Amino acid sequence: MKLAIQKVGEELAITLPADLVARLQWGSGDLLEAEVIAGGLTLTRIEAAHDQVMRIAEDVMDEYRTTFEQLAKM
Numbered sequence: 001m002k003l004a005i006q007k008v009g010e011e012l013a014i015t016l017p018a019d020l021v022a023r024l025q026w027g028s029g030d031l032l033e034a035e036v037i038a039g040g041l042t043l044t045r046i047e048a049a050h051d052q053v054m055r056i057a058e059d060v061m062d063e064y065r066t067t068f069e070q071l072a073k074m
Contacts, residue, residue: 003016031045032044
């Protein structure tokens with residue numbers, strides 16, 4: 001896939017096609033980490049703090065599901 005570098009104000013930008021972003025499950029506002037490699041660049045989505053908290057909450061809910069169900073009956 002070829003992408004063009006474009007000038008936006010005083011900066012340079014690369015626009016990612018919507019189908020590529022969808023395949024990567026990225027979205028507007030996601031933070032990316034860029035790493036220069038031999039002859040190129042890698043982009044990696046940085047897990048947002050909210051995503052991290054939600055993953056922990058889901059783990060806790062799974063572990064204590066029976067307890068939460070009993071508490072909900074009270």
